[in-house]
Amino acid sequence: xxxxxxxxxxxxxxxxxxxxxxxxxxxxxxxxxxxxxxxxxxxxxxxxxxxxxxxxxxxxxxxxxxxxxxxxxxxxxxxxxxxxxxxxxxxxxxxxxxxxxxxxxxxxxxxxxxxxxxxxxxxxxxxxxxxxxxxxx
Amino acid sequence: xxxxxxxxxxxxxxxxxxxxxxxxxxxxxxxxxxxxxxxxxxxxxxxxxxxxxxxxxxxxxxxxxxxxxxxxxxxxxxxxxxxxxxxxxxxxxxxxxxxxxxxxxxxxxxxxxxxxxxxxxxxxxxxxxxxxxxxxxxxxxxxxxxxxxxxxxxxxxxxxxxxxxxxx
Numbered sequence: 553x554x555x556x557x558x559x560x561x562x563x564x565x566x567x568x569x570x571x572x573x574x575x576x577x578x579x580x581x582x583x584x585x586x587x588x589x590x591x592x593x594x595x596x597x598x599x600x601x602x603x604x605x606x607x608x609x610x611x612x613x614x615x616x617x618x619x620x621x622x623x624x625x626x627x628x629x630x631x632x633x634x635x636x637x638x639x640x641x642x643x644x645x646x647x648x649x650x651x652x653x654x655x656x657x658x659x660x661x662x663x664x665x666x667x668x669x670x671x672x673x674x675x676x677x678x679x680x681x682x683x684x685x686x687x688x689x
Numbered sequence: 690x691x692x693x694x695x696x697x698x699x700x701x702x703x704x705x706x707x708x709x710x711x712x713x714x715x716x717x718x719x720x721x722x723x724x725x726x727x728x729x730x731x732x733x734x735x736x737x738x739x740x741x742x743x744x745x746x747x748x749x750x751x752x753x754x755x756x757x758x759x760x761x762x763x764x765x766x767x768x769x770x771x772x773x774x775x776x777x778x779x780x781x782x783x784x785x786x787x788x789x790x791x792x793x794x795x796x797x798x799x800x801x802x803x804x805x806x807x808x809x810x811x812x813x814x815x816x817x818x819x820x821x822x823x824x825x826x827x828x829x830x831x832x833x834x835x836x837x838x839x840x841x842x843x844x845x846x847x848x849x850x851x852x853x854x855x856x857x
Contacts, residue, residue: 650738653698657741664694664742671701678705682735682752 570608576600577610581617590624591633597621598637598644605686615655615689618648623662634669642670646677647689695742696823702738703759703819706752709807723756723806748826749799756806758792759822760799763829773836774800790818 580600587593597618602610625633637645649670652663670677714720716729724733733754741747745764750757763778765771778801785791790809792802805818 650740653741654739657744657747660741660743661691661694664691664698664740667698667701668694671698675701675705678702679708681738682706685736688736 570604570606573602573604573606574608574610577602577614584617590621591629591636593621594618594625594633594645595637595641598641598648601644601648601689603644603647603687603689605688611689615648615651619652619656619659622648622652622666623659625662625666627662627665630666630669634666634673637670639676642673643677643680644689646670646681647684647687650681651689691742692827695740696827698740699748699826700819700823702740702750703757703822704815706735706738706750706757707805707810707815707819709753709755709757709805709810711807711811712755721755723753723758723804725751725753725756725758726804749796756804758796758802758804760796760802761826761829762798763800763833765833769837769840770833773833773840777833777836790821 577600580596583596583600584593587596597614601618602608602614634642634645646667649663649667653660653667656663711721712724712733714722714727714729715733724730728734735752735754737749737751739747739749743764745762745766747762749760749762751760763774765774778795781788781801782791782793782795785793790803790805792804795802803822810818
């Protein structure tokens with residue numbers, strides 16, 4: 553029992569942290585109905601994104617919602633959308649952009665345009681995508 | 690526009706990935722090998738990224754602490770394109786030592802691979818290495834198209850001559 557206790561504590565902590573991540577994402581999903589602009593939807597989803605080391609089904613759902621909203625942003629509105637993001641939001645958005653560029657090559661055109669707009673602010677977001685091995689989307 | 694955005698994305702990603710330094714092996718004494726190839730220490734391998742331009746064309750960048758592996762999948766829409774890409778890349782890879790950063794064997798699923806180590810980045814300016822890769826991506830399409838036109842024109846000449854000989 554004593555030998556298993558640390559693993560049990562880790563498992564309980566992991567489940568609790570997973571629950572927090574899922575709760576935040578569900579809260580973000582709940583707020584989507586109150587906004588109509590795709591840029592605002594993306595910001596809400598990014599704030600509640602399930603960025604975590606856990607492999608949870610909410611990650612797939614978050615990807616689907618964020619990709620759909622990103623594709624609805626008009627080309628002329630990309631720069632204003634990106635300029636309105638904070639550093640943390642840019643980092644999360646960059647993670648989703650790389651996942652999008654890998655998994656959805658048919659819509660790569662739009663994602664590449666948004667990537668170019670985000671990197672105008674610096675390559676820090678790209679470095680964090682590569683280095684943050686535990687915080688994945 | 691799509692190509693420009695793709696090239697710009699690859700350039701920025703390489704700028705971020707090529708922050709590499711000398712890092713001797715932690716496992717074997719007096720060994721200094723590219724970690725992206727040996728893969729003996731997972732903590733030294735960074736998250737790989739894939740940048741797709743279309744379904745057929747993509748770049749796969751695998752960074753690590755002391756090396757970066759870049760794999761490029763070139764687009765080929767028909768059989769002639771595929772043969773030309775295979776022949777061209779095979780020709781380049783046989784001369785990998787002259788290039789220095791080219792890998793003799795491409796990563797599975799890709800047409801050509803480059804391995805950039807810290808010594809390359811120290812000997813040549815990082816910006817020039819990035820420019821080389823980007824220039825390669827920009828010009829490869831043109832090269833393949835020119836080769837295809839050459840093949841088609843030669844085939845047309847050969848077919849004409851053959852038919853003329855048959856008529857006479």
